[in-house]
Amino acid sequence: MMATFLAFQLHQLLQPQFYIDNGGLWLMLLIIFAETGLFVGFFFPGDSLLFVAGIFSEKLAASVVDTGNSFLNLLMIIALSAIAGILGNTTGYFFGKKIGPAMFNWKDNLLFKQKYMHQAHDFYEKYGGGAVVFARFVPIVRTFAPIVAGIVQMDNKKFTFFNIVGCIAWVGSMLAGGHYLDKFFMEHYQFDIKKHLEVIVLGIVFITTAPVLVKLIFGKAKVRP
Numbered sequence: 001m002m003a004t005f006l007a008f009q010l011h012q013l014l015q016p017q018f019y020i021d022n023g024g025l026w027l028m029l030l031i032i033f034a035e036t037g038l039f040v041g042f043f044f045p046g047d048s049l050l051f052v053a054g055i056f057s058e059k060l061a062a063s064v065v066d067t068g069n070s071f072l073n074l075l076m077i078i079a080l081s082a083i084a085g086i087l088g089n090t091t092g093y094f095f096g097k098k099i100g101p102a103m104f105n106w107k108d109n110l111l112f113k114q115k116y117m118h119q120a121h122d123f124y125e126k127y128g129g130g131a132v133v134f135a136r137f138v139p140i141v142r143t144f145a146p147i148v149a150g151i152v153q154m155d156n157k158k159f160t161f162f163n164i165v166g167c168i169a170w171v172g173s174m175l176a177g178g179h180y181l182d183k184f185f186m187e188h189y190q191f192d193i194k195k196h197l198e199v200i201v202l203g204i205v206f207i208t209t210a211p212v213l214v215k216l217i218f219g220k221a222k223v224r225p
Helices: 002-013 016-035 046-055 057-062 070-103 114-135 141-151 156-189 193-223
Strands: none
Touching: 016 046, 016 057, 016 070, 016 193, 046 057, 046 070, 046 156, 046 193, 057 070, 057 156, 070 141, 070 156, 114 141, 114 156, 141 156, 156 193
């Protein structure tokens, strides 16, 4: 009985609509903050949560401040979500920056190699801006990317700039995508995508994780003798 209850609860935690129905906009903002900068936030449904939030943007706006205009409601949610994501990444960055110097003095062991720290440092020095932006669109990676950027002491101003750009691009595309896709299907096909959220969520997960899976598969294939 307890195992069934726990499994049911875990299933709910992976469903974006669970947070929208039970916590509204403020819980959604908290999830975005946690998923983009705290170690414990990696399992939250970031992309799908934002996309579904775009579909239910009118409902979310009504729970806070309904402007009476669909576009302004969406814009308000995008702005608040962007702030939450930027603050989340900033928190992760400064956490990594605080523990980073000590890690450069750690001895090599089974789980930690100094050379990886230096490689990560060089990578962020060369591609740091692009890495911060791209990580926003990749589940799990977006949770740890700002922490690693802080650990390798990425320049503060550089990180802040790309953090803002990446976050606005991420929340804007996901929220607007859900909002206008819902309207498009209703207006042109009288098809309510709200009734097919599970399929949509699975599609988003596949699209966002596909590049990582391809990289892992082909990356391993290249190193084979």
